[in-house]
Amino acid sequence: MSTGFFGDIKPVTYEGPNSVNPLAYRHYKADEVVLGKTMEEHLRFAVAYWHTFAWPGGDPFGGQTFDRPWFGDSMDDARVKADVAFDLFSLLGVPYFCFHDADVRPEGKTFAESAQRLDVIAEYFEGKMKETGVKLLWGTANLFSNRRYMAGAATNPDPDVFAYAAATVKHCIDVTKQLGGENYVLWGGREGYETLLNTDMKRERQQAGRFLSMTVDYAKKIGFKGTILIEPKPQEPTKHQYDYDVATVYGFLKDFGLENEVKVNIEQGHAILAGHSFEHELALASALGIFGSIDMNRNDYQSGWDTDQFPNNVPEMTLAYYEVLRAGGFTTGGTNFDAKLRRQSLDPEDLLIGHIGGMDACARGLKAAARMIEDKALSGPLEARYAGWQSAEAKAILDGKRTLEEVAARVTAENIEPQPKSGKQEYLENVVNRYV
Amino acid sequence: MSTGFFGDIKPVTYEGPNSVNPLAYRHYKADEVVLGKTMEEHLRFAVAYWHTFAWPGGDPFGGQTFDRPWFGDSMDDARVKADVAFDLFSLLGVPYFCFHDADVRPEGKTFAESAQRLDVIAEYFEGKMKETGVKLLWGTANLFSNRRYMAGAATNPDPDVFAYAAATVKHCIDVTKQLGGENYVLWGGREGYETLLNTDMKRERQQAGRFLSMTVDYAKKIGFKGTILIEPKPQEPTKHQYDYDVATVYGFLKDFGLENEVKVNIEQGHAILAGHSFEHELALASALGIFGSIDMNRNDYQSGWDTDQFPNNVPEMTLAYYEVLRAGGFTTGGTNFDAKLRRQSLDPEDLLIGHIGGMDACARGLKAAARMIEDKALSGPLEARYAGWQSAEAKAILDGKRTLEEVAARVTAENIEPQPKSGKQEYLENVVNRYV
Amino acid sequence: MSTGFFGDIKPVTYEGPNSVNPLAYRHYKADEVVLGKTMEEHLRFAVAYWHTFAWPGGDPFGGQTFDRPWFGDSMDDARVKADVAFDLFSLLGVPYFCFHDADVRPEGKTFAESAQRLDVIAEYFEGKMKETGVKLLWGTANLFSNRRYMAGAATNPDPDVFAYAAATVKHCIDVTKQLGGENYVLWGGREGYETLLNTDMKRERQQAGRFLSMTVDYAKKIGFKGTILIEPKPQEPTKHQYDYDVATVYGFLKDFGLENEVKVNIEQGHAILAGHSFEHELALASALGIFGSIDMNRNDYQSGWDTDQFPNNVPEMTLAYYEVLRAGGFTTGGTNFDAKLRRQSLDPEDLLIGHIGGMDACARGLKAAARMIEDKALSGPLEARYAGWQSAEAKAILDGKRTLEEVAARVTAENIEPQPKSGKQEYLENVVNRYV
Amino acid sequence: MSTGFFGDIKPVTYEGPNSVNPLAYRHYKADEVVLGKTMEEHLRFAVAYWHTFAWPGGDPFGGQTFDRPWFGDSMDDARVKADVAFDLFSLLGVPYFCFHDADVRPEGKTFAESAQRLDVIAEYFEGKMKETGVKLLWGTANLFSNRRYMAGAATNPDPDVFAYAAATVKHCIDVTKQLGGENYVLWGGREGYETLLNTDMKRERQQAGRFLSMTVDYAKKIGFKGTILIEPKPQEPTKHQYDYDVATVYGFLKDFGLENEVKVNIEQGHAILAGHSFEHELALASALGIFGSIDMNRNDYQSGWDTDQFPNNVPEMTLAYYEVLRAGGFTTGGTNFDAKLRRQSLDPEDLLIGHIGGMDACARGLKAAARMIEDKALSGPLEARYAGWQSAEAKAILDGKRTLEEVAARVTAENIEPQPKSGKQEYLENVVNRYV
DSSP, X not given: OOOSTTTTOOOOOBOOTTOOXXXXXXXXXXXXXXXXXXXXXHHOEEEEHIIIIIOOSOBTTBOOOOOOTTOSSSHHHHHHHHHHHHHHHHHHXXXXXXXXXXXXXXXXXXXXXXXXXXXHHHHHHHHHHHHHOOEEEEEEOXXXXXXXXXXXXXXXXSHHHHHHHHHHHHHHHHHHHHTTOSEEEEOOTTSEESOGGGOOHHHHHHHHHHHHHHHHHHHHHTTOOSEEEEOOOSOSSSSEXXXXXXXXXXXXXXXXXXXXXXXEEEEHHHHHHTTXXXXXXXXXXXXXXXXXXXXXXXXXXXXXXXXXXXXOOHXXXXXXXXHHHHTTOOSSOOEEEOOOOOTTOOSHHHHHHHHHHHHHHHHHHHHHHHHHHHTTTTHHHHHHHTGGGGSHHHHHHHTTOOOHHHHHHHHHHHTOXXXXXXXXXXXXXXXXXXXX | OOOSXXXXXXXXXXXXXXXXXXXXXXXXXXXXXXTTEEHHHHHOEEEEHIIIIIOOSOBTXXXXXXXXTTOSSSHHHHHHHHHHHHHHHHHHTOSEEEEEHHHHSOOOSSHHHHHHHHHHHHHHHHHHHHHHOOEEEEEEOOOSSSGGGXXXXXXXXXXXXXXXXXXXXXXXXXXXXXXXXXXXEEOXXXXXXXXXXXXXXXXXXXXXXXXXXXXXXXXXXXXXXSEEEEOOOSOSSSSEESSXXXXXXXXXXXXXXXXXXXXXEEEHHHHHHTTOOHHHHHHHHHHHTOEEEEEOOBOOTTSBSOOOBOOOOHHHHHHHHHXXXXXXXXXXXXXXXXOOOOTTOOSHHHHHHHHHHHHHHHHHHHHHHHHHHHTTTTHHHHHHHTGGGGSHHHHHHHTTOOOHHHHHHHHHHHTOXXXXXXXXXXXXXXXXXTTO | OOOSTTXXXXXXXXXXXXXXXXXXXXXXXXXXXXXXXXXXXXXXXEEEHIIIIXXXXXXXXXXXXXXXXXXXXXXXXXXXXXXXXXXXXXXXXXSEEEEEHHHXXXXXXXXXXXXXXXXXXXXXXXXXXXXXXXXXXXXXXXXXXXXXXXXXXXXXXXXXXXXXXXXHHHHHHHHHHXXXXXXXXXXXXXXXXXXXXXXXXXXXXXXXXXHHHHHHHHHHHTXXXXXXXXXXXXXXXXXXXXXXXXXXXXXXXXXXXXXXXXXXEEXXXXXXXXXXXXXXXXXXXXXXXXXXXXXXXXXXXXXBSOOOBOOOOHHHHHHHHHHHHHTTOOSSOOEEEOOOOOTTOOSHHHHHHHHHHHHHHHHHHHHHHHHHHHTTTXXXXXXXXXGXXXXXXXXXXXXXXXXXXXXXXXXXXXXXXOOOOOOOHHXXXXXXXXXX | OOOSTTTTOOOOOBOOTTOOOTTSBSSOOXXXXXXXXXXXXXXXXXXXXXXXXXXXXXXXTBOOOOXXXXXXXXXXXXXXXXXXXXXXXXXXXXXXXXXXXXXXXXXXXXXXXXXXXXXXXXXXXXXXXXXXXXXXXXXXXXXXXXXXXXXXXXXXXXXXHHHHHHHHHHHHHHHHHHTTOSEEEEOOTTSEXXXXXXXXXXXXXXXXXXXXXXXXXXXXXXXXXXXXXXXXXXXXXXXXXSSOSHHHHHHHHHHTTOTTTEEEEEEHHHHHHTTOOHHHHHHHHHHHTOEEEEEOOBOOXXXXXXXXXXXXXXHHHHHHHHHHHHTTOOSSOOEEEOOOOOTTOOSHHHHHHHHHHHHHHHHHHHHHHHHHHHTTTXXXXXXXXXXGGGSHHHHHHHTTOOOHHHHHHHHHHHTOOOOOOOOOHHHHHHHHHTXX
């Protein structure tokens, strides 16, 4: 059934940490149980259609480097692409994939033609999914590549673009529902500005709020059971993107009363570009009750653009999965590899190798994080550090039973002079290093 | 009455753009009317006590460079400092100043002693203020320098530190009110974390919310008429600061129902460190209804720490004052120079020169911005760009009278294919260059 | 003769600072004399063929936005492009242009075909240049866009790529000479690495040195009178580029004995990406004797990639031209606009407006810098600051006539305790603000 | 003999990877043999006197947090400090330490007094060193903290400061030699500028070159057998530091003919601040023949200042030690922990814990790197990648036996069209992950 694109490569299996086979898992064992669930259930891996099958290898200074038999504009090309994609999913044994409409079908001459083509491919996907058991983690609409979106989609100065984007999202949610997608993602790649000189930020924010509200209403109406997710990113392609980071998205959701309807899909690379660590964004989303899903990759800290590399730094990934586990783990979300091969990695097997390395690193991170949780390696010291807040008086403060002047009066009355205690950062860093 | 610190320098006067006198204003003419108000009323300049009188010139690799007669730990030193400060205010002719408790009085051995010392200085200030007519733009408490705050003030793991900070803020608000301060500022220099490994971010956020609520309640109770302001900063001294930027503060205020009680004091340097332009932060605060006041300085874009230089780039400052004017101008807020001399600028006259240059640059920026507004240089094209949203159908969308599927249906029915229009960025940049 | 692409726009003329005509110069008056030369002679403006005529408006998240009649792969398209290019040069009245081989002719199926096509266009250019009087500031070879260069040109692991690049450079120098080009530029966009894991940096450095030596030898041999220029850039597209900045290029030139044969073409945006100010790179190149030419643009300080905007911040540009003038001004070099329209600036007139704004800002910067030089506004204080080094003893130290122990002995003998003097930074910044 | 500062803590011993004792080594076993040498011989650990014993815990927004019995200005304090320092060296079992003059003795009122105090402490050190067997990796002079150096030491506009610095360096080299120091380091913390407006960069560069030449001459003359090292850093405290990075230092050394006399001491944090990876700087120094020693720490990639944290990311450290081993390992150099506790880490044991964690992480990195070398894990693929350069024709090019036109002729004659090969970056990253 295989397309032959990957030659005679056999499905990737777990061979254990001593294997030197580049096409085997050394750490990811799908059915190994960790903290009461299998690794497959915990990690919920998904392959990203765009990077893996649609990206030609270009960068701002050079064009296509990849030679793929499916690069072309016809529906036949789209089907070959789908065939190879499901080959790869099967070879890797990943349970999920994710896609934009633009990844899977050639753009039509009109909206109607584009929509019809997506329907054709969706039906083709249905067959493939049934055949392979691979599921859809999330669907999304590409509202940024076509020149019609150059000045934004929902936030465009032209209401016709808003309408076009709305129609597109409606259709993509329909298709996502049809395919059993567990989430629907909005990444506002052009929802922002190039220059404030031509931008009415207040108005555009209202447009974005209205667009999201309509989207949420529609999803409910049609009985879409998945989660609506916003994916924050600070900039690139725009100078400034409205969904800058988790904190910004939270304020936006609160403003439009959507904080219980919408969650976030957090990408490592986007966190880095916003000046945050990945674990910060995860911990914050969890604290705010809007943690949804992750785009797992690695951004070069020293390149100021989205490098979307396959992840490989296990100590950092451990801290990320530690926050995922603290947040209760994924529900509808999962680990989507929003990662692309370096443009010099030309061989078909590189597509497998990139994912294998990423999956193994995730597995190591998950297992290390799980052991830290089992050992209360960090949570024990944390509880001790804040123990003072368990006193009745401290609780009364937090519960709103004390006024500023009451607290102030006590400081004078009791002549309070707090004594600093060591924060033990190096100790805790060494503790983490026992696990990674 | 002068202390003599500034020698025989006379009050700084306006001499016009052709003056080469380094101790004269070339652009700032306090009583010149711009857009219906004097420049003094528009700009509401304030000198920052800490940088100008308390900072010794140290940096992470070197100690004190400034030689000031008032450097010392006694109350007499504090009075000499106050004398020189009011000399400088008078020489410059600025209407306002700002201070932290720690800037103006030596720390006492106990909370009570520190408080009593502040009261003594406050009384001394009252006399000076009456004598000179200089007013207090805002007061604030230093909750970050003393080692007791090393792990945060309101967000400290130790509730005793929370209490100590609460007592301090209470007293500083009392003093601010006593001195007729028009705002009270909270900058959470240590409200953040060094490492997530020892931090319960969710809990600390609750502490911060409670602290702010108590502060707002107290200010109301005592009849403080000024505005409570939060000053966002992304990091430094901490790895991560909770009041990261305007958007983050907004989400926080919404969460605790304080978005109508608290506004923001936006600093150019902090905006830059958060990855934003100053005008972005101003425009956003205005869009969100929380614009309050500004800390005017200049951060080196290429130094990753708070450089707090005196501002001098007029084109950039023009865009900032343009946003201030669009937001309706300052009400209780003003232009505080949160700027310090470079540590090699040793001479007393350098203190004047730094402020003079900054004030002149602000004046140029203000006047250029005012002319852009009078000419509708930017607002005209802006209105035209969004004109499509004036149609009945577009308004219906924004007003919540259309569903996603209704909009989608129209796209198909009308075969909408939006046509991009030029964003005219270079044209608008050239327009701005006609004014600066 | 005009192509009609720019409609009925007339040649852009100087209308003075009060003009509000977006298609007129307000500051650039080609024949106005400044410091003994006309502005045209000082600034030596050049239009960059690639950004202005070859770039389709794409970015990493979106494709073509510009609609140009010459976009296509035929030689006829190339000729239309040339026609419009010379229309633009003439409308603007710029004396120079710059190009890569790949900008002006479609790639052929073989090296020979590509070369032959370039020859055809070169001949076409010759006619156009004669007709319009426009000259060639510099030519260069595109050794980075084609996939054959994905792992470098001179520094490729495959010697065949080195050879191909060598043949290309040879031919481009031939064509540059044929067209009377005043410089030849090498920008090593792929001369660097993506990962050290697969890179032999020492070997690649040798390859680069050898390539440059061969190039210099060839240029001499054929009697090319222009200057060979290297254009530093720290990264992008690669993770690390070998010609990181001016200091790095200097060390490289010294290593291969080429410091008297090769100079640098310094780009504002590349300076910024390397963590330097533009004026720093200019001043350093001048101090090292390798200053050649400039690529004038503006990089967004807060976007970590090459934004290549048209320049508009006059205060910053003044400091740049101040360094150019201090270095003696351009000889063979000039001001090349390595700047592109924002991708939303779709209209033909935007191409003119972008250049007009940039040229006017350059003119303002040049004039301000010239007046600072005439007034010794900065050089006077500078001389005074270093006056101590004019003493006989200080000169003896610098001239190598004192040993460390002799100097040390004098410190003890004379009990030297140096007294710091104010660096007057704010004063000098205010002085500059008198000129901009 | 112990000072008791560390309580009853016993010397830290190796307990193996399963130990959970925070005061034991889990990976560093001094006498374990790796690639033919003991780990102690490979790593050559040194403790930095300044961070560990002299730093009070301050940052730009807060003062002292550490409570140390030796904080004070007397020579007795200095001796207590030395006692505790040698306690720590002995407890850790590190073979080396490093110091600045200013770390170990209080500043005197005159140069002579400061020098005499250093002599006293040096003698005290001699006794301690004999007693404990601890050696001096390097000495250095603090030419940046005192206000006399605010505008530079060697590059000061005042030749008296140059002289004072020269006398200081002379004396510090004398003391370093007396104590058997194996290197002498120059870090030019103030050798740079705050603003180009008051700086004659060309002149200052000459001053720096002369200073370094005098230093080298003096070291030779007195028979100092150690290595003279420059420590690059791009900025902080200055806006720009002349010893920006390895490439910049190399160009500087070449210019003054010192490239065979002086090597570099590379710090992880400084590499990061310059936009480079640590391994890049190491590989480059090795390629240029100037690799000397390392300052091992960890900079927060997202804090734009020198964070000087204890290192803990083993994958990154592995790549660093891989470059050290490829460079032949240390000769006179070593691994100096230029790392400081976080200012909240108040406990005496934190000083030990920070170093233990760092040493263990270094040990893991070294062992992983050694295994990669033994397995030719990276060097094998590397050799294969460049194999084409082994051909006779390719060698002839590199050996200077071919001209540009000869190579070009061959391209046409042989119709060369290079075929790209996969760079295998993900594969190699996965290979590294087998070792870390």
